[in-house]
Amino acid sequence: MVEIAQDAAARVAELKREAATHAISYIQDGMAVGLGTGSTAKFMIDALGERVRREGLKIRAIPTSEASAAQAQSLNIPITNFADDPYLDVAIDGADEVQTGSLFLIKGRGGALLREKIVAVSARKFIVIVDESKIVTDLGTHMPVPVEIIPWGWERVENLLRKTGAKACVPRRNADGSLYMTDNHNIIIDCDYECIKDPRGLADHIISITGVVDHGLFLDITSEVLVAGAAGLQRLKA
Numbered sequence: 512m513v514e515i516a517q518d519a520a521a522r523v524a525e526l527k528r529e530a531a532t533h534a535i536s537y538i539q540d541g542m543a544v545g546l547g548t549g550s551t552a553k554f555m556i557d558a559l560g561e562r563v564r565r566e567g568l569k570i571r572a573i574p575t576s577e578a579s580a581a582q583a584q585s586l587n588i589p590i591t592n593f594a595d596d597p598y599l600d601v602a603i604d605g606a607d608e609v610q611t612g613s614l615f616l617i618k619g620r621g622g623a624l625l626r627e628k629i630v631a632v633s634a635r636k637f638i639v640i641v642d643e644s645k646i647v648t649d650l651g652t653h654m655p656v657p658v659e660i661i662p663w664g665w666e667r668v669e670n671l672l673r674k675t676g677a678k679a680c681v682p683r684r685n686a687d688g689s690l691y692m693t694d695n696h697n698i699i700i701d702c703d704y705e706c707i708k709d710p711r712g713l714a715d716h717i718i719s720i721t722g723v724v725d726h727g728l729f730l731d732i733t734s735e736v737l738v739a740g741a742a743g744l745q746r747l748k749a
């Protein structure tokens with residue numbers, strides 16, 4: 512039983528690596544690049560670091576989390592900022608769910624949704640890299656929508672989030688029971704909708720709540736999705 516689970520996890524990791532490896536072919540000398548967060552983005556940053564090392568690829572990067580920044584620095588990928596690079600040529604990131612057709616996403620399982628969204632909307636091209644298990648017909652099927660909120664008065668915001676149609680709203684916690692803190696020193700409420708029929712309406716409702724900083728619905732942002740699956744690599748375009 513344990514071995515079967517390990518095999519399945521290894522297969523998924525291989526697919527993530529495949530999507531990540533294809534994505535870095537979009538990156539060329541001189542580009543400013545957004546670096547995502549999570550296990551798929553980690554493969555992408557590793558592969559990018561390898562191109563910097565072997566080919567002398569000259570790029571500048573804005574990472575979407577402290578973890579991705581540390582990884583990029585360890586691989587000698589130069590870091591830039593929005594003062595020097597207000598627009599990025601391309602950003603590459605993973606996702607928790609991708610809706611077929613619309614290419615709307617749920618992101619933020621790793622807690623990096625806010626910086627990820629800032630980077631994604633600042634990029635001329637936003638490339639999403641996933642294994643095929645992330646593709647859904649309706650958002651919310653497998654994942655809750657993470658909502659980043661300021662810590663002060665969070666219980667009030669949680670109450671209001673329950674009124675957005677969520678079946679459950681759960682503050683994210685660390686293993687020791689303390690509230691999980693994002694890199695921006697905010698907290699996250701995971702809202703489970705089971706099946707989101709009106710993503711735009713829901714996004715508008717959530718963002719209208721004072722105290723909400725942002726949410727993990729990424730609508731009308733994605734340029735292309737690279738999906739690695741058993742049958743090979745598929746490119747979904749907006």
Ligand SMILES: O=C[C@H](O)[C@H](O)[C@H](O)COP(=O)(O)O
Binds near residue numbers: 547605618619620623
């Ligand atoms: O906050 C985390 C991000 O949105 C990740 O990109 C997302 O959770 C996908 O992560 P993974 O590539 O590990 O499945």
